[in-house]
Amino acid sequence: GAHVAAIGEAARGLLGVVEDGLALGCLDAGRLPIRPAPCEPRAVADAVVRTLGALAAARGLTLAVDGEAAPAVLVTDAARVRQILVNLVGNALKVTRVGGVTIRVAPAAAGGVAWTVRDTGPGMSPAVRARLFAPWERPDEAVGEGAGLGLALSRALALALGGALTVETTPGVGSAFTLTLPATPPGR
Numbered sequence: 001g002a003h004v005a006a007i008g009e010a011a012r013g014l015l016g017v018v019e020d021g022l023a024l025g026c027l028d029a030g031r032l033p034i035r036p037a038p039c040e041p042r043a044v045a046d047a048v049v050r051t052l053g054a055l056a057a058a059r060g061l062t063l064a065v066d067g068e069a070a071p072a073v074l075v076t077d078a079a080r081v082r083q084i085l086v087n088l089v090g091n092a093l094k095v096t097r098v099g100g101v102t103i104r105v106a107p108a109a110a111g112g113v114a115w116t117v118r119d120t121g122p123g124m125s126p127a128v129r130a131r132l133f134a135p136w137e138r139p140d141e142a143v144g145e146g147a148g149l150g151l152a153l154s155r156a157l158a159l160a161l162g163g164a165l166t167v168e169t170t171p172g173v174g175s176a177f178t179l180t181l182p183a184t185p186p187g188r
Contacts, residue, residue: 041071163182
């Protein structure tokens with residue numbers, strides 16, 4: 001049941017690392033397609049929970065969305081946002097031993113939206129945090145296997161969407177990655 005689903009999810013995650021490498025090459029060349037359309041920020045977060053809920057449950061962790069004040073609609077590429085959030089949540093689940101992960105959806109500046117993925121993992125030292133978004137970096141200390149490439153791609157995707165990906169972390173307490181996107185994508 002849940003373990004088989006989790007193993008399947010892990011295999012897809014490994015395949016995702018290979019695909020991330022290909023996508024990062026495309027992004028560098030400015031070729032990764034971005035297809036903006038109206039979407040519901042809360043619905044995107046809910047879809048991520050549906051995707052990774054079994055993995056969280058198999059590890060005895062909670063995965064929930066906190067989006068009481070979530071903006072109703074945003075014009076962006078929902079598939080790319082979901083890709084970023086699945087990566088962030090997947091990483092968060094890898095490092096969290098007890099407790100769980102939450103995705104908070106909230107209004108950001110000038111009509112934009114912020115999704116914050118918060119974990120109760122070990123947090124990161126300033127040294128690990130400093131090289132977190134470098135392509136091919138794999139800081140073993142906190143992030144887990146294969147995460148470095150995913151974070152580099154996630155940040156590149158966030159920039160391609162006109163937004164930003166930032167992190168706040170406290171050793172021993174946990175980390176919070178925030179994807180912030182503008183109300184409308186760039187060049188529109």
